[in-house]
Amino acid sequence: MYDKVVVIGSLNYDVCLKLERLPEEGETNFADSVEYCSGGKGANQAVQAAKLGLPVYMVGCIGEDASGAFLKETVEGYGVRTDYLKTVSGNSGMSVAQSLYDGGIRASVVRGANDCVSKADIDAIADVITPETIVVFQLEIPISTILYAIDVCREKGAYILLNGAPAAALPEESLKKLDLFIVNEVEASFYGSVEIDSVEKAESEIVKMSERLSATCIFTLGKAGSVVSDRGRTEFVPSKKVQAVESTGAGDSFIGGLCYGLVKDMDIFEACRFATCCSAKTVTKTGGQPAMPTLEEVMEIYRGEQG
Numbered sequence: 001m002y003d004k005v006v007v008i009g010s011l012n013y014d015v016c017l018k019l020e021r022l023p024e025e026g027e028t029n030f031a032d033s034v035e036y037c038s039g040g041k042g043a044n045q046a047v048q049a050a051k052l053g054l055p056v057y058m059v060g061c062i063g064e065d066a067s068g069a070f071l072k073e074t075v076e077g078y079g080v081r082t083d084y085l086k087t088v089s090g091n092s093g094m095s096v097a098q099s100l101y102d103g104g105i106r107a108s109v110v111r112g113a114n115d116c117v118s119k120a121d122i123d124a125i126a127d128v129i130t131p132e133t134i135v136v137f138q139l140e141i142p143i144s145t146i147l148y149a150i151d152v153c154r155e156k157g158a159y160i161l162l163n164g165a166p167a168a169a170l171p172e173e174s175l176k177k178l179d180l181f182i183v184n185e186v187e188a189s190f191y192g193s194v195e196i197d198s199v200e201k202a203e204s205e206i207v208k209m210s211e212r213l214s215a216t217c218i219f220t221l222g223k224a225g226s227v228v229s230d231r232g233r234t235e236f237v238p239s240k241k242v243q244a245v246e247s248t249g250a251g252d253s254f255i256g257g258l259c260y261g262l263v264k265d266m267d268i269f270e271a272c273r274f275a276t277c278c279s280a281k282t283v284t285k286t287g288g289q290p291a292m293p294t295l296e297e298v299m300e301i302y303r304g305e306q307g
């Protein structure tokens, strides 16, 4: 039924410093190492979908700096089509993280070029969007552009998936135009009415959310798994027991996996089980995009699931 994925979102040049302790106020200390990575929720989700073999377009903006060229080359290397990726003046989006050995992490994000994704960029891709297209959004580009794009996608009859991350206030009438709304437990607490600290709470809250928005809803619950609610049917999908080393990109990998399931005509519950296998693979390796599995790698666990 669906034949391609269009991700409208962010690309970030991620810089990750590994260090023993954070510097004190006024102090400059040495970090032990640095890693550079292509990231951003939009690019991550596009890359996961492309690694699974789906046709994927990335719509977004990069800066005319060296990191912009790196971001474009990296996503292209994973098979993402960049025909609608625009280069703008100024810097690309960037995140700088200080990661401690005890697992503590502090990070700051520069929006950069991601702030330049405009209505004109949506108009430019409008002809590519058909009823057979899954359009994927997150909230790292201007909200006004996203709201406009949701309307364009509705008119075109596309399937609209919004990952409400990072959590931001959105007009209820726009949320009601979605086909699928997916958030993690922290974001779910923001969009809902209560804090979600157990699977039971998630199950009762997601029924309300799905009714409220008349949309399919998914809450991912970290290593516990996820809950799905679709037209009155609600299911808990436990995560896969794996040797997790780092959770970077778990949620983004999940969304790429969901797209695969939907393109392959799985129902949303089965698509969630497939997505769960994708993120299980992702958390067993360090990094975001490099850690995301190919179709073959996901199948190693997904087939086992099928019995």
Ligand SMILES: Nc1ncnc2c1ncn2[C@@H]1O[C@H](COP(=O)(O)OP(=O)(O)O)[C@@H](O)[C@H]1O
Residues within 6 Å of the ligand: 183, 184, 185, 220, 221, 222, 223, 224, 225, 226, 238, 239, 240, 241, 242, 244, 247, 249, 250, 251, 252, 254, 275, 276, 279, 280, 283
């Ligand atoms: N430690 C883990 N072991 C196995 N699967 C995991 C683990 N952490 C996350 N996952 C899987 O990844 C999915 C998304 O993770 P989550 O942390 O909820 O998303 P986000 O990255 O958006 O916070 C979960 O629903 C789960 O299936």
Ligand SMILES: [Mg+2]
Residues within 6 Å of the ligand: 184, 222
């Ligand atoms: Mg999480």
